[in-house]
Amino acid sequence: MTTNTATTSGSGLMSKFGTWLMILATVGFGLIICVEMINILFYDPFSDDKFLFKLAGSLSSVEIGPLTYLMFGSLFVALMMGLPLAFVTGGLGVLFVYLVGDSMMLNIVPSRIFPMMTNSDLAAIPLFIFMASMLERAGLIEEMFSVVYKWMGGLSGGLATATILASTLLAAMVGVIGAAVVTMGIIALPAMLKRGYDHKIAIGSIMAGGTLGILIPPSILAILYAVVAQQSVGELYLGSVIPGLMLSSLYIAYVLIRSWLNPKLGPPIPIDERISLREKLRLLRGLVAPLILVALVLGLLFGGIATPVEAAGIGSFGAIVVAMMHRKFTIGGLREASITTAKATAMVLWIMFGASVFVGFYILQGGQQFVTDAILGTGMSSYGILFLLMVLLVVLGMFLDWVGILLLAVPIFIPIVKALTFDGLFGFAPVQGDDVVLWFGVLYLVNMQMSFLSPPFGYALFYIRGVCPPEISMGTIFKSALVFLAIQAFGLMVCIIVPGVVTWLPGLVYG
Numbered sequence: 001m002t003t004n005t006a007t008t009s010g011s012g013l014m015s016k017f018g019t020w021l022m023i024l025a026t027v028g029f030g031l032i033i034c035v036e037m038i039n040i041l042f043y044d045p046f047s048d049d050k051f052l053f054k055l056a057g058s059l060s061s062v063e064i065g066p067l068t069y070l071m072f073g074s075l076f077v078a079l080m081m082g083l084p085l086a087f088v089t090g091g092l093g094v095l096f097v098y099l100v101g102d103s104m105m106l107n108i109v110p111s112r113i114f115p116m117m118t119n120s121d122l123a124a125i126p127l128f129i130f131m132a133s134m135l136e137r138a139g140l141i142e143e144m145f146s147v148v149y150k151w152m153g154g155l156s157g158g159l160a161t162a163t164i165l166a167s168t169l170l171a172a173m174v175g176v177i178g179a180a181v182v183t184m185g186i187i188a189l190p191a192m193l194k195r196g197y198d199h200k201i202a203i204g205s206i207m208a209g210g211t212l213g214i215l216i217p218p219s220i221l222a223i224l225y226a227v228v229a230q231q232s233v234g235e236l237y238l239g240s241v242i243p244g245l246m247l248s249s250l251y252i253a254y255v256l257i258r259s260w261l262n263p264k265l266g267p268p269i270p271i272d273e274r275i276s277l278r279e280k281l282r283l284l285r286g287l288v289a290p291l292i293l294v295a296l297v298l299g300l301l302f303g304g305i306a307t308p309v310e311a312a313g314i315g316s317f318g319a320i321v322v323a324m325m326h327r328k329f330t331i332g333g334l335r336e337a338s339i340t341t342a343k344a345t346a347m348v349l350w351i352m353f354g355a356s357v358f359v360g361f362y363i364l365q366g367g368q369q370f371v372t373d374a375i376l377g378t379g380m381s382s383y384g385i386l387f388l389l390m391v392l393l394v395v396l397g398m399f400l401d402w403v404g405i406l407l408l409a410v411p412i413f414i415p416i417v418k419a420l421t422f423d424g425l426f427g428f429a430p431v432q433g434d435d436v437v438l439w440f441g442v443l444y445l446v447n448m449q450m451s452f453l454s455p456p457f458g459y460a461l462f463y464i465r466g467v468c469p470p471e472i473s474m475g476t477i478f479k480s481a482l483v484f485l486a487i488q489a490f491g492l493m494v495c496i497i498v499p500g501v502v503t504w505l506p507g508l509v510y511g
Contacts, residue, residue, distance in 0.1 A: 059099040064370045071096055071362060076399075085404045086347070090354030093361050100365065112360040113353050120309055121227050126345040127312030128218050131297075133337035134319035135173050136183065138328040140290050144169055145187050147283045154274050157259025157266030159195060160205040161252050163188040167209025168248045171216040172294045181210030181460050185467035198265040199472055200480035201255060207460040208251050208484035211449045214402070216244035217298055218315075221402055221448060223308065224348070225441050228410050232438075233308045234301055238506040239442045246501065247449070247491045254487060289325050293318040302509060348403055355407035363411065372416050382420040386440075386496065389413055390447055397451020398458070405451070410444065422499070431499045435507075439495075442502045446492045453481040453488065 059067070071092065078088040097106055116122065135141075145166045152158040152165065163184060170180050184206050192202040214221050217237035226233040259266035297315040300306035306314065323329040362368075375385055396405045417440045424430040431439050452460040455478040465477060495501050 059096070060101070062100070064366045067096075067100070067365060068362075068367060068370060071358075075358070079399065085401065086350035086354040088354070089351070089358040089404070089408070093354065093357035093359075097357075097361050100361075108360055108364060109357055112356045116227070116349075116352055116356060119227055120307070121223060121233055122349075124218075124223055124233070124308040124312040125220055125348060126341050127309065127316045128220060128223075129344050130337055130341040131312065131315040131319045132173060133340045134316070134323055134333075135290060137333040137337055138319070138323035138326050140173070140287075140322070140326070141166075141170060141183050142187055143286050143326075144290075145184070147287055149188075149191065150275055150283055151280055154268050154271075155256070155259075156263045156268050157201070157255045158268055159188070159192045159197065160201050160255045160259070160266055163192070163205045164209040164248060164251045164255065167206070168212055168216065168245075169291075169294075171213040171244070172218075172298070173290060180213050181207060181463040182467055184210055185464050189464075189467065192266075193469070195269060196264075196267055199476050200483070201258065201265055202480075203464055203468070203472070203477055204480035204484045205251065205255055207453055207464055207481060208487070209248070210463070211452045211460055212244055212248060214448050214452070215240050215247070215442075215445045217241065217301070218308075218312070219445065220348070221406065222441070222445060224352070224403065224406050225410065225444060228406060229414050229437050229441060231441055232510075234304065235438055235506040235510060236441050237298070238302055238509055239438050239502045240445055242501050242505055243442055243446060243491065243495050246494070247446070247488065250487050250491060251484065254483070286326075289322045293322055304510075351401075351403045352407055355404060359408055359411050368412055368415055371412050372419065375416055376419065382422050383425065383496070385416070385420060386422075386443075389416070390443065390492070393444065393447045394451055394454055397448065398454055398456070401459070402448050402451070405448070406444075414440070424499075425497050428498050429500060431503070435499070435503045438506060439499050439502050443492065443495055446488065446495060450485060450488045450492070453485045455481060 059070075062070070074092055075088060078092065079085065094106075094109065097108060145162065148162040148166045148169075149159060152162040155161065166188070167180060167184055170184070188206055189202060193199075213219065217240065219237075219240065222236050222240060223233055225231065226236050255266065293315065296318065297311045300314065301308060301311040320329065320334070323333070375388065378385070378388075380388065393405065393409060396409060400408070414437060417436055420436075422431040422436065422439075452458050455461060458481065461474075461477050461481060465474060468477065
């Protein structure tokens, strides 16, 4: 207990130090700008003697190799100090533009941000977040788990299976990972612990099921990847459907097999608490409206009838209607959902703007070619390089959030993947050139699932820690993640070896 308190205190002091450092740096930078404006307005702006900024272009002669270590080393140090990713990437991007380039190079800031501001696909993000917030406040998550719980509770491992099934349905409604893990942890974990479930199966099923929101449409991360990689959102959604359902099925198969071999790990609910088939069917009525809404939104999107923004708009309006049908709609709930949407969207967009400036400047300096030559120069095969990229994404996932990884790594990785030829493994079909970006996108989404469960810093580990009872240690949470992490790695390997798992459905629908 003392160690935990000391750790919390230490991290709190580090965070406060980082916050004050950022405030002081901002104030100092503002003062420098004021002095510089006075110099420009009242003195000769072209005289070196009059300029306060003497460091402009001081790093212009630095080669791209040392510059790479300098830029990303500074980023790592700033993030370890607890500074916000959005402001760190944007601030460092502007700083290195000044130190390496000249005043004309500052045009990179608006030239990188403005195209994102005018990208219509990004408007789907706040709409899908709002849809998720409204459905959550309508009490549909608790009702959904209750229905699946009553249907599956009679099986050995039935509650864990119900948790994964409910999380799969929730992923198709929410697409936001943290909310899914925390909500299912609050609802499902006490029920499983009360029935004597093995801690590792109970916690692991919640974390693994909760991360399905990264992969299963309407995933927010998939929209961001499509924007960055200039990929069709509809194709990426279709490509992620089968891998998402495959992973969900693998989780369920593991739980059922383990519980069948050792019923003590997941005992069924007592016979006197089970209900008849007629009562089970009656329970399904409460899920009809939200399931129709999800089917409508995804159906319009997959069928090419509506754009992602239009489908998200229909989903947002439909979520309000569903909340009214369940008599859970209030003005206060609408206000809370709107505030949640505004905060989440602002966070995503600020990270996008900051990281875009940082990465854009790095690519402009030749960083893309430097990384491409370094990786292709290793002499590894195409699949060896792909494995290296997957490992790098997992490592980044231990330190950065999913938006930061997407905007820092994917713009650099995509050209590398496009330059490779994937001829197939073990006699399976190769990946066609037009499908490489789509295929890699789904691999990236599966990889991000793994990063959420990867000890010691996976986000899902700390989400579930916040709702676990005190007697469950962090070590138990780490152990519970390992088996499901291995299942995710197996699913990723299947998607790599059998690319048709990803490309078949988009090819069937879009030709």
